[in-house]
Amino acid sequence: MANDLISVIIPVYNIERYLTKCVESVLNQTYHNLEIILVDDGSENETAKLCDKLALKDERIVVLHKTNGGLSSARNMGIEKSKGNLIAFIDGDDYIEYDMFEKLYISLKQNDADIAICSFQMEDENQNIVDECPALLEDTYTNLEALDLLSQEKQFRYVVAWNKLYKKEILEKIRFPEG
DSSP states (O other), X not given: OTTSOEXXXXXXXXXXXXXXXXXXXXXXXXXXXXXXEEEEEOOSSTHHHHHHHHHTTOTTEEEEEEOOOOHHHHHHHHHHHOOOSEEEEOOTTOOOOXXXXXXXXXXXXXXXXXXXXXXXXXXXXXXXXXXXXXXXOSXXXXXXXXXXXXXXXXXXXXXXSXXXXXXXXXXXXXOOOOO
8 A cells, every 4th residue: 555655745934843743743644655855944943953853763754944935935845856656735833643644545546536635623722623624525526526616615724735635746737836
C-alpha cells in the first residue's frame, strides 16, 4: 500500500508555539511513506531554528528557508521541491488525525481520483471545537459536479488546500496566486 510517496508541504512563519505538535502529528501517521517539507517563509523568531531542530529527528523532514513571500509563495516552493507523486498541505499551526493520510490514500486509490477530501474541526486557543465541517457524502464526482457541490451553501468551508490529498500531476501547471 505504501508505495506512493506523499509530500506533505507545511508553510511556516513565526509559529514556534504550534509547530512541534503539527510535525509530530505528521510523523505519527499510520501511512509512513512521507516527505515532510517545512518551508520557513522568513520567520523572524525562533521558528527557523525549530524547523532545523525538528529535521534532525527524522530523515523524512526537509527544511527550506526563504525570504518572506507569503503563504502562497511558500506552498509553491514546496510543490516545486517535492519528490512525491502525491501532495498534501498542512498549515503549521494545525495538526491532523493519526490516520488521515492512510484514509485519504485509500480513498484516492479505490476511486482512481485526482483529489481525496476529508472533514475537519476548528479549535480555539483552549482546544475547544468552534466549528465542525462533517464529511461530505462519500462518493466520486466529476470536476463539474465537485465545483457545483462546493458552491452550495456552507460548502465553501471545504475550499481550502489543507484537508485534501492531491495527485501531483494535477498541480504541475497550477500554482497558488502570490500576493
